[in-house]
Amino acid sequence: MHVEPIRWRGDALELLDQRLLPREVRYVALHDAHEVANAIRDMMVRGAPAIGVSAAFGVALAAQRGDDVDAAAAELRKSRPTAVNLMWALDRMLRARDAGRDLTAEAEAMFREDVESCKRIGRFGAALLGNSVTVLTHCNAGALATAGYGTALGVIRAAVEGGKRVAVFADETRPYLQGARLTAWELHEEGIDVTLITDSMSGHFFQQGKFDAVIVGADRIAANGDAANKIGTYTVAVLANAHGVPFYVAAPLSTIDVHCPTGAQIPIEERSALEVTSINNVSIAPEGISVRHPAFDVTPSRLITAIITDRGVLRAPYEEAIREVFR
Amino acid sequence: MHVEPIRWRGDALELLDQRLLPREVRYVALHDAHEVANAIRDMMVRGAPAIGVSAAFGVALAAQRGDDVDAAAAELRKSRPTAVNLMWALDRMLRARDAGRDLTAEAEAMFREDVESCKRIGRFGAALLGNSVTVLTHCNAGALATAGYGTALGVIRAAVEGGKRVAVFADETRPYLQGARLTAWELHEEGIDVTLITDSMSGHFFQQGKFDAVIVGADRIAANGDAANKIGTYTVAVLANAHGVPFYVAAPLSTIDVHCPTGAQIPIEERSALEVTSINNVSIAPEGISVRHPAFDVTPSRLITAIITDRGVLRAPYEEAIREVFR
Numbered sequence: 001m002h003v004e005p006i007r008w009r010g011d012a013l014e015l016l017d018q019r020l021l022p023r024e025v026r027y028v029a030l031h032d033a034h035e036v037a038n039a040i041r042d043m044m045v046r047g048a049p050a051i052g053v054s055a056a057f058g059v060a061l062a063a064q065r066g067d068d069v070d071a072a073a074a075e076l077r078k079s080r081p082t083a084v085n086l087m088w089a090l091d092r093m094l095r096a097r098d099a100g101r102d103l104t105a106e107a108e109a110m111f112r113e114d115v116e117s118c119k120r121i122g123r124f125g126a127a128l129l130g131n132s133v134t135v136l137t138h139c140n141a142g143a144l145a146t147a148g149y150g151t152a153l154g155v156i157r158a159a160v161e162g163g164k165r166v167a168v169f170a171d172e173t174r175p176y177l178q179g180a181r182l183t184a185w186e187l188h189e190e191g192i193d194v195t196l197i198t199d200s201m202s203g204h205f206f207q208q209g210k211f212d213a214v215i216v217g218a219d220r221i222a223a224n225g226d227a228a229n230k231i232g233t234y235t236v237a238v239l240a241n242a243h244g245v246p247f248y249v250a251a252p253l254s255t256i257d258v259h260c261p262t263g264a265q266i267p268i269e270e271r272s273a274l275e276v277t278s279i280n281n282v283s284i285a286p287e288g289i290s291v292r293h294p295a296f297d298v299t300p301s302r303l304i305t306a307i308i309t310d311r312g313v314l315r316a317p318y319e320e321a322i323r324e325v326f327r
Numbered sequence: 328m329h330v331e332p333i334r335w336r337g338d339a340l341e342l343l344d345q346r347l348l349p350r351e352v353r354y355v356a357l358h359d360a361h362e363v364a365n366a367i368r369d370m371m372v373r374g375a376p377a378i379g380v381s382a383a384f385g386v387a388l389a390a391q392r393g394d395d396v397d398a399a400a401a402e403l404r405k406s407r408p409t410a411v412n413l414m415w416a417l418d419r420m421l422r423a424r425d426a427g428r429d430l431t432a433e434a435e436a437m438f439r440e441d442v443e444s445c446k447r448i449g450r451f452g453a454a455l456l457g458n459s460v461t462v463l464t465h466c467n468a469g470a471l472a473t474a475g476y477g478t479a480l481g482v483i484r485a486a487v488e489g490g491k492r493v494a495v496f497a498d499e500t501r502p503y504l505q506g507a508r509l510t511a512w513e514l515h516e517e518g519i520d521v522t523l524i525t526d527s528m529s530g531h532f533f534q535q536g537k538f539d540a541v542i543v544g545a546d547r548i549a550a551n552g553d554a555a556n557k558i559g560t561y562t563v564a565v566l567a568n569a570h571g572v573p574f575y576v577a578a579p580l581s582t583i584d585v586h587c588p589t590g591a592q593i594p595i596e597e598r599s600a601l602e603v604t605s606i607n608n609v610s611i612a613p614e615g616i617s618v619r620h621p622a623f624d625v626t627p628s629r630l631i632t633a634i635i636t637d638r639g640v641l642r643a644p645y646e647e648a649i650r651e652v653f654r
Binding site for chain 2: 286
């Protein structure tokens with residue numbers, strides 16, 4: 001099966017409701033920017049590039065309906081704070097509006113460009129992997145996190161398409177279980193070898209020498225290469241570093257926020273305690289307990305072996321490499 | 328509330344069914360060694376010292392009923408492979424039988440000694456903590472894991488009783504959620520400040536400088552100080568080491584297996600994939616997926632700041648310290 005998280009119908013945006021996966025494949029049709037903003041906030045769609053493309057279609061819907069485009073963009077901008085692709089996509093749509101361009105065509109272009117960008121990331125990244133490797137990934141930076149194909153999982157797809165033998169370990173990625181529900185599902189659907197583990201198990205398998213590489217996505221990369229990604233990424237990076245395993249971040253240039261000097265300036269969304277204390281609406285913790293739920297963490301660039309972008313592979317010193325690629 | 332995992336009724340062993348916590352506090356009465364072995368294997372009771380004491384009562388029940396004590400001990404020995412306290416308790420019961428001692432009295436003595444041992448661990452460990460500290464713990468090495476009071480949480484209890492301000496972060500400890508279901512419940516019941524996080528979050532809070540110490544229990548400690556404990560412990564140890572935070576293992580001497588030279592010789596139980604792919608009988612992963620489920624990992628002694636035992640605090644070089652304490 002070909003995994004399609006986002007379908008554009010010309011006058012409606014259909015999103016695969018990722019909250020129902022892997023139990024149910026259901027698309028929900030959205031007709032205005034407000035519905036798209038709610039879908040992003042409620043995590044019907046997630047993943048930095050997918051959020052960006054969905055928001056662009058939200059602005060296109062506002063323009064089609066004659067709604068206030070600035071107000072639509074403002075509401076969409078607030079739907080998730082950490083992913084910079086959202087801000088990037090909205091800024092691009094507003095510039096297109098200011099230039100008098102057709103906003104539906106602009107959003108459609110962004111969709112196509114996102115898929116192409118993922119395929120380039122895939123090709124650049126696949127070249128970094130050996131012919132027979134086991135790769136650990138965290139969260140879902142797959143087709144489901146983008147317009148299609150994926151960033152981290154795009155590298156896996158490109159390597160498999162290129163004839164390499166790739167076994168993937170997907171950690172489940174608590175609390176929202178994107179690894180168990182999305183990455184394991186997406187790879188299993190496409191016949192790619194995937195093994196599910198809990199987040200607590202990756203250290204043990206690093207210790208056993210199981211992993212040849214780690215590949216993850218990113219929600220925002222600062223100008224110095226520090227990368228915000230799903231909570232738990234930093235732990236995996238520390239483990240990779242302690243075991244001498246390469247740690248790769250795969251992301252399009254739209255994920256790099258050149259106005260953000262370091263990871264310390266990236267806002268970290270704190271989400272609901274309920275996502276920690278209940279799973280599928282069943283409580284797993286005592287009532288009235290204190291809970292913390294930072295949804296992202298920041299991996300300092302010193303722990304990142306390379307950043308695989310749609311414009312090539314960036315390596316330390318990242319500040320120079322990033323300045324160069326944006327020149 | 329005073330947490331009592333094990334109640335001896337003279338002719339029956341009542342175990343608090345820990346699988347139902349925190350939703351329900353229910354005791355189950357067991358009348359023979361076979362029922363006790365099943366309860367251990369099915370994790371109605373868990374935690375190395377609690378398993379040991381429960382198994383001792385299982386042997387006592389066999390003796391009371393006139394069942395074959397050797398057969399009972401053999402069945403109990405196979406119920407969980409990693410915790411050495413189980414083997415230690417059974418060996419002690421068989422020696423008591425050989426010496427003609429009353430087995431009920433012997434098991435009762437082991438119960439009392441376990442509580443006393445935890446209180447000594449608590450006192451030795453509390454002296455290592457500052458007056459106002461935040462401690463991360465993993466899994467449940469609490470009253471629920473022992474005859475009462477706990478090992479790692481015994482240190483917390485002793486520190487609180489001694490007037491120290493201790494805030495505890497409990498990671499949830501997937502897949503079996505001992506942190507969320509047991510540690511958070513046990514501490515919350517007793518009014519000790521506890522915050523629940525997922526396993527994936529501890530790295531982020533280490534990075535923020537949140538933790539002053541890590542204290543965990545152990546299921547088996549090798550003669551060189553390597554410690555097997557619940558899966559995920561090794562990851563926490565690597566994180567503590569990377570951030571310069573002391574990593575303490577709290578366990579009675581009965582957890583040290585002097586016949587096991589290093590952690591490499593400790594058998595690691597692989598448990599059912601279902602414990603990973605479903606929570607409260609609700610599936611969270613695609614059907615037919617590959618899963619790994621090592622239930623324990625081994626933390627090498629070089630990552631352990633000190634082992635807090637009922638006979639004092641052991642420090643590197645552990646091989647000498649352990650030889651000395653067993654002399």
